[in-house]
Amino acid sequence: MSAALSSQLAIAETVAALRAIVRGYRKAGETVALVPTMGALHDGHLQLVREGRKSADRVIATIFVNPTQFGPNEDFARYPRDQEGDLAKLASAGASAVFLPSVAMMYPPGFATTVTVSGVSEGLCGAFRPGHFAGVATVVTKLLLQALPDVALFGEKDYQQLQVIKRFARDLDIPVEIRGVPTIREADGLALSSRNAYLMPAERAVAPRLHALLDEIAEKLRAGQGAAPLLEAGTDNLRAAGFGPVQYLAFVDAETLVPLDRAERPGRLLVAAYLGKTRLIDNIPVAPSGA
Structure with a gap:
């Protein structure tokens, strides 16, 4: 990543650093949008950042490949990772900051809490990926509470995930607007993934x-x-x-x-x-x- 791009992007690796960045934005009277991702960013993710810029003064992206949403026979180890490329893309798309937590920081020794959502999580992908949406709901709950943005943006490609997040945010009175963004596609119609x-x-x-x-x-x-x-x-x-x-x-x-x-x-x-x-x-x- 070029020095010019990197200088635009504040990077936080701890919750304390993330909250300090958010406090700075709030002190300046700025609104905040959050874009949670697992990295390996494509134009669908960057569209979330661009939409976030329309919704708020500042956009904070998160990159965290969350192990708890992968099943035992799924592709956690194989999941593509390109942190340097991702940071350059986020800076170019207009993100102001990136949160890069470690697994040990998100799930320290003794971590014992899981957020589960009945109903909307139980069919479709939930029927084939047991535990997946509990992993998603838990990590997104943490990210929303860590950053407390005004709005958080998620792609409609993961539509069931979006409905799960809307449900728990509403049920738990998390004061963040959850917004879906239409799927970005290749010219031949394939959804970006x-x-x-x-x-x-x-x-x-x-x-x-x-x-x-x-x-x-x-x-x-x-x-x-x-x-x-x-x-x-x-x-x-x-x-x-x-x-x-x-x-x-x-x-x-x-x-x-x-x-x-x-x-x-x-x-x-x-x-x-x-x-x-x-x-x-x-x-x-x-x-x-x-x-």
Whole structure:
């Protein structure tokens, strides 16, 4: 990272240092947006920073690969890391500060508290990744309380995660606005994800089919068709295209994530499927039919 960029970016590695930075902003009468990330930043993350700049005077990003949200057979050790590149990207996108906590600092010896959210965390990804959302909820609760920003921004690509965070922030009276930011996509429709780097060239050519299928199903739902046969045919379509296993293809209420049969109220169409060894997720909104 160049000296010019690094000089723009305050870096905190402890909670005390983070809070000192926030106090300085508050003393100057400035508002604060928080953008939690696990690093390996792409333009989807940087869009969160850019949206944060529209929402607040200062944007603080966090980079922490959180071990508690990875299952025993998941890719914690394999998860891409590029701290120097990430810092340069954050500075260029307009972040004012970055919080870089260690695992030992976030989970010191004797740490014994977990935040669990029932309901919205239990189906979809929660059914296939036991403990994942408890790990997410716990670390995000800590980050929100450590920084106490005015607003925190999260990508809609991880839609179930966004609803989990909104739920616990509301339930626990955490005084932070939780805001979702629409998914950023490649030109061919593939949702940006750090895990896209795992795709082999032939897999990358097939991957956009995931989003294309969601669009096709959403159009039929908006036309009044029932969800069940569309989801069954869509799952078969994905398998025929080379995806598998298909963990879920679901149409749910946009807030509660309860399954819907028809587009009678705002809904969300979500999918999770493997392509080779890479797990891909995507989702799109579905407006009520006739709206």
